[in-house]
Amino acid sequence: MANILSSYQDLIKQNPLLTRDQEIALAKKIKAGDIKARQKMIESNYRLVINLAKKYHENHRNLDFSELLSESQMGLIKAVDRFDHEKGFKFSTYACWWIKQAIMSFINDSYSVIKTPGNNRVILAKAQKMRKEYLSKFGYNPSNDEIAAALGISPTTLTNVETAHVNVISIDAEVKSKTTGQTQTKTRSVVETIEDEHVSAEQLLINQELRQILLDSLRLLTPREEKILRLRFGLYTADDDVENFPMTLTQLIELQTEEN
Amino acid sequence: MKKNMTIQELRDAKKNVSVVNEGGLSYNEISEIMTRGGDKMNHSNVRAIMLKSFMKIADHMSKEYGLSHDYNKLLEIAIKPDFQESVIEILDQEINKRKKK
Numbered sequence A: 001m002a003n004i005l006s007s008y009q010d011l012i013k014q015n016p017l018l019t020r021d022q023e024i025a026l027a028k029k030i031k032a033g034d035i036k037a038r039q040k041m042i043e044s045n046y047r048l049v050i051n052l053a054k055k056y057h058e059n060h061r062n063l064d065f066s067e068l069l070s071e072s073q074m075g076l077i078k079a080v081d082r083f084d085h086e087k088g089f090k091f092s093t094y095a096c097w098w099i100k101q102a103i104m105s106f107i108n109d110s111y112s113v114i115k116t117p118g119n120n121r122v123i124l125a126k127a128q129k130m131r132k133e134y135l136s137k138f139g140y141n142p143s144n145d146e147i148a149a150a151l152g153i154s155p156t157t158l159t160n161v162e163t164a165h166v167n168v169i170s171i172d173a174e175v176k177s178k179t180t181g182q183t184q185t186k187t188r189s190v191v192e193t194i195e196d197e198h199v200s201a202e203q204l205l206i207n208q209e210l211r212q213i214l215l216d217s218l219r220l221l222t223p224r225e226e227k228i229l230r231l232r233f234g235l236y237t238a239d240d241d242v243e244n245f246p247m248t249l250t251q252l253i254e255l256q257t258e259e260n
Numbered sequence B: 001m002k003k004n005m006t007i008q009e010l011r012d013a014k015k016n017v018s019v020v021n022e023g024g025l026s027y028n029e030i031s032e033i034m035t036r037g038g039d040k041m042n043h044s045n046v047r048a049i050m051l052k053s054f055m056k057i058a059d060h061m062s063k064e065y066g067l068s069h070d071y072n073k074l075l076e077i078a079i080k081p082d083f084q085e086s087v088i089e090i091l092d093q094e095i096n097k098r099k100k101k
Helices: A002-014 A020-032 A035-044 A046-059 A065-082 A091-111 A118-138 A144-151 A155-164 A201-218 A223-233 A249-259 B007-013 B027-036 B043-064 B071-078 B081-100
Strands: A174-178 A185-189
Touching: A002 A046, A002 A065, A020 A035, A035 A046, A035 A065, A046 A065, A046 A091, A065 A091, A091 A118, A118 A144, A118 A155, A144 A155, A201 B043, A201 B081, A223 B027, A223 B043, A223 B081, B027 B043, B043 B071, B043 B081, B071 B081
Parallel strands: none
Antiparallel strands: A174 A185
């Protein structure tokens, strides 16, 4: 972070803060299409960008500061392009909101690999805060319906928002597992901890062999034995042999309904 | 319709067709059907035949794996619900195959 900031020091030194009159003069030139004036306006407001980026980085340490700074600059550029001096505000007042918006948008995008609208994060934060308050006040976790009703949104929306903000980790991320009673710590990746649900080729062959043996065994049954097993376990149809393989109660009711 | 009708009542109610619960018949109901088909037996016989069938399958399978189980061991295997379910599942698939042919 120090290295990045030092690279900006020269730029800040070369571009002191603008006075109100200078701001207006530059804004007029920018409106007329002067690229140099635009550049000057951007470089003169780097202080604001760095200050805001630092402030947000304090609460979001997991984010890369240089990326946060770049995003803040994008917000500044947007503010420069849209600034209207005739409205009477200082540029820093106007730019501040654009920079904050760019930072918040970046934070929102970085929060999860699932991209969601910006207001979803606000809803999530409100819901989490409300859950904590509810728990401390009433002593139990509120249901999704209660939270949704309090926030004025549908339970489905709340569920979708919460589902979209689940923590996603890389399959190659390291997982540390401690062996009980020992200080030894094993490190392995997430992928190594996931169970392989596919049946191995060897197991498949064993299953096939077992199935074949079972089929051969079934052929040993006499027709009478097979019939009794089928009747006992409901392996019959009423389609062709109603005498030997009777219909079920449901089927009878259906038949009666049709006739009536 | 009465909820707990006997099989006889149900048969009389509709075209002389035997009616059963979903999923399978009781030993009594099976014995009735078998007797009506000319193979006279009671519920006890039905149960014995069913167990004998499962034991026959268990015996054949164990021999295929080089094992020789006595009567008690075979009976123990035959009455296991897991074993019965597996056999019935394969039998069901086999019946469906036969139907398609």
